[in-house]
Amino acid sequence: GAGVSQSPSNKVTEKGKDVELRCDPISGHTALYWYRQSLGQGLEFLIYFQGNSAPDKSGLPSDRFSAERTGGSVSTLTIQRTQQEDSAVYLCASSLGNGETQYFGPGTRLLVL
Amino acid sequence: AQSVTQPDIHITVSEGASLELRCNYSYGATPYLFWYVQSPGQGLQLLLKYFSGDTLVQGIKGFEAEFKRSQSSFNLRKPSVHWSDAAEYFCAVGDGTGGFKTIFGAGTRLFVKA
Numbered sequence: 029g030a031g032v033s034q035s036p037s038n039k040v041t042e043k044g045k046d047v048e049l050r051c052d053p054i055s056g057h058t059a060l061y062w063y064r065q066s067l068g069q070g071l072e073f074l075i076y077f078q079g080n081s082a083p084d085k086s087g088l089p090s091d092r093f094s095a096e097r098t099g100g101s102v103s104t105l106t107i108q109r110t111q112q113e114d115s116a117v118y119l120c121a122s123s124l125g126n127g128e129t130q131y132f133g134p135g136t137r138l139l140v141l
Numbered sequence: 142a143q144s145v146t147q148p149d150i151h152i153t154v155s156e157g158a159s160l161e162l163r164c165n166y167s168y169g170a171t172p173y174l175f176w177y178v179q180s181p182g183q184g185l186q187l188l189l190k191y192f193s194g195d196t197l198v199q200g201i202k203g204f205e206a207e208f209k210r211s212q213s214s215f216n217l218r219k220p221s222v223h224w225s226d227a228a229e230y231f232c233a234v235g236d237g238t239g240g241f242k243t244i245f246g247a248g249t250r251l252f253v254k255a
Contacts, residue, residue: 061243
């Protein structure tokens with residue numbers, strides 16, 4: 029079956045522009061996570077969706093970052109007024125639910141010039 | 142809040158030698174613990190996980206990890222390393238009390254020499 033997919037795979041943007049990153053989780057997975065991995069760093073938790081519950085947004089670094097999940101499936105991470113420090117690989121993962129194995133997508137590599 | 146420390150930024154071992162990667166966590170209750178591997182050009186893959194029960198957990202690719210509550214540790218081991226094990230390894234702790242925020246360590250990069 030299909031795994032987690034993310035698009036675009038690479039994104040180059042200019043400072044100050046908005047970007048949208050997309051994640052398609054594995055069908056039937058109710059939990060969806062976004063992480064950020066900066067060069068040489070570990071994964072930084074950003075946000076977590078579980079079913080119809082309110083998302084855990086505690087990892088979002090600023091109010092320029094937002095995410096939504098429509099219909100309990102596809103998720104979009106939006107970064108407004110991008111800054112150079114936003115350059116990183118943004119990873120999405122999904123799982124069957126709480127405590128279940130997270131399956132990661134290939135990531136979107138974002139470069140802000 | 143939970144946290145994870147991987148004390149070793151990088152480790153080099155000879156092929157065929159044994160391996161131990163260290164992981165210490167901080168969490169108020171019994172944690173959910175994970176080890177993931179990220180190979181060059183590959184996505185993250187789960188090696189093993191601990192939720193409860195037997196504190197010695199077997200994973201894929203011949204890896205195992207032992208949960209030691211008294212030491213707040215979850216070290217990853219492999220008796221004989223293969224060149225293909227060269228990768229970055231991440232320890233993670235999950236909050237199992239309701240939501241499932243997962244915190245990752247900074248990672249340990251493993252180099253394997255012939």
